[in-house]
Amino acid sequence: MRIIDLRSDTVTRPTPAMRKAMAEAEVGDDVYGEDPTVNRLEALAAEMLGFETALFMPSGTMTNQVALMLHLKRGQEVIAPEGAHIYEYEPGSLAVLAGGTIRLVKAPYGIPDPEAVRAAIHTSVHQAPTGLIALENTHNTAGGTVVPIAVQRAIQRVAEEAGLPTHLDGARFFNAVVALQTTPVELAKGFRTVSICLSKGLGAPVGSLLLMPKEYRAEAWRYRKLLGGGMRQAGVLAAAGILALTEGPGHLARDHQMARALAEGLLRLCLEVDLQAVQTNMVYVQIPQAPAFVQRLRGLGVLANAMGPSRVRFVTHRDLHDEDIPLALKRIEQALQVA
Numbered sequence: 433m434r435i436i437d438l439r440s441d442t443v444t445r446p447t448p449a450m451r452k453a454m455a456e457a458e459v460g461d462d463v464y465g466e467d468p469t470v471n472r473l474e475a476l477a478a479e480m481l482g483f484e485t486a487l488f489m490p491s492g493t494m495t496n497q498v499a500l501m502l503h504l505k506r507g508q509e510v511i512a513p514e515g516a517h518i519y520e521y522e523p524g525s526l527a528v529l530a531g532g533t534i535r536l537v538k539a540p541y542g543i544p545d546p547e548a549v550r551a552a553i554h555t556s557v558h559q560a561p562t563g564l565i566a567l568e569n570t571h572n573t574a575g576g577t578v579v580p581i582a583v584q585r586a587i588q589r590v591a592e593e594a595g596l597p598t599h600l601d602g603a604r605f606f607n608a609v610v611a612l613q614t615t616p617v618e619l620a621k622g623f624r625t626v627s628i629c630l631s632k633g634l635g636a637p638v639g640s641l642l643l644m645p646k647e648y649r650a651e652a653w654r655y656r657k658l659l660g661g662g663m664r665q666a667g668v669l670a671a672a673g674i675l676a677l678t679e680g681p682g683h684l685a686r687d688h689q690m691a692r693a694l695a696e697g698l699l700r701l702c703l704e705v706d707l708q709a710v711q712t713n714m715v716y717v718q719i720p721q722a723p724a725f726v727q728r729l730r731g732l733g734v735l736a737n738a739m740g741p742s743r744v745r746f747v748t749h750r751d752l753h754d755e756d757i758p759l760a761l762k763r764i765e766q767a768l769q770v771a
């Protein structure tokens with residue numbers, strides 16, 4: 433039975449072209465800055481997003497956390513949208529590594545109100561001083577939803593008026609670029625730092641990049657080393673990362689179409705799906721006893737994640753076959769009947 437893996441776009445495996453590039457990659461010791469393929473990847477990412485430099489790291493958690501360490505002094509607070517990954521799924525790293533706290537602001541569909549962000553900025557001596565404003569685009573737990581550029585700009589203005597830096601968790605940055613039909617430079621503009629993942633929808637096996645001004649690089653490099661993220665002949669991974677950046681974005685529109693088709697199919701099964709939130713490659717659906725449902729579904733050959741007691745997430749990605757969505761819907765219907 434073919435297993436249809438809809439748990440996440442992190443499950444994407446390297447393409448044959450990536451494996452060939454990995455095998456042939458020119459490498460050196462990246463801790464000495466001598467891996468030519470890593471250097472090429474970092475220069476390519478910086479050029480694509482309009483930043484002065486980029487640093488290659490093993491995960492998006494690390495690129496986010498190094499950014500938080502760069503921006504926050506101990507005891508400072510980061511303002512972020514409710515449901516932010518840096519709060520929900522980066523196991524308390526903010527407190528452990530940056531020594532910071534977090535203040536979540538309401539963000540329907542992952543979109544905070546700029547005035548709510550302004551109101552959340554701490555100025556009183558009795559409060560943890562705000563040190564950073566972070567956004568997430570696309571926003572994972574809101575449904576893979578997109579934050580409009582106008583809202584990003586408005587929040588960047590709020591930050592600027594308060595003398596605060598901004599960070600973008602762009603784990604699915606290119607999904608937002610495709611959904612907004614904009615350019616990477618336009619979407620990244622105005623942020624002090626941007627984290628992007630190569631290992632999700634873009635298809636690389638490993639890796640993320642932190643985009644930043646060049647004056648941050650030395651400190652970011654040190655934090656990466658401190659966290660054990662200094663890699664040696666990482667060109668083997670960076671070679672796949674280069675293809676992820678050059679060829680990956682072209683596949684994302686299909687992922688988004690498949691998610692839409694899945695969402696419409698789930699609605700036909702009378703399941704509760706907010707179609708307005710299905711904007712990229714994710715579909716969240718309300719299903720009672722979600723963990724038990726996901727287990728039943730696994731037995732029928734479809735993998736998904738329960739993201740709460742009654743919430744299931746399905747994520748589409750480039751490794752899926754065209755027939756996988758109709759087949760998955762048939763199996764989901766069976767899993768519902770068994771309940």
Ligand SMILES: Cc1ncc(COP(=O)(O)O)c(CN[C@H](C(=O)O)[C@H](C)O)c1O
Nearest residue numbers: 440442491492493494517521572601603
């Ligand atoms: C918005 C965002 N920012 C950062 C990360 C962290 O990336 P990695 O540390 O997994 O490379 C993720 C991973 N998200 C993973 C997934 O969606 O399956 C899990 C939840 O951690 C993310 O969704």
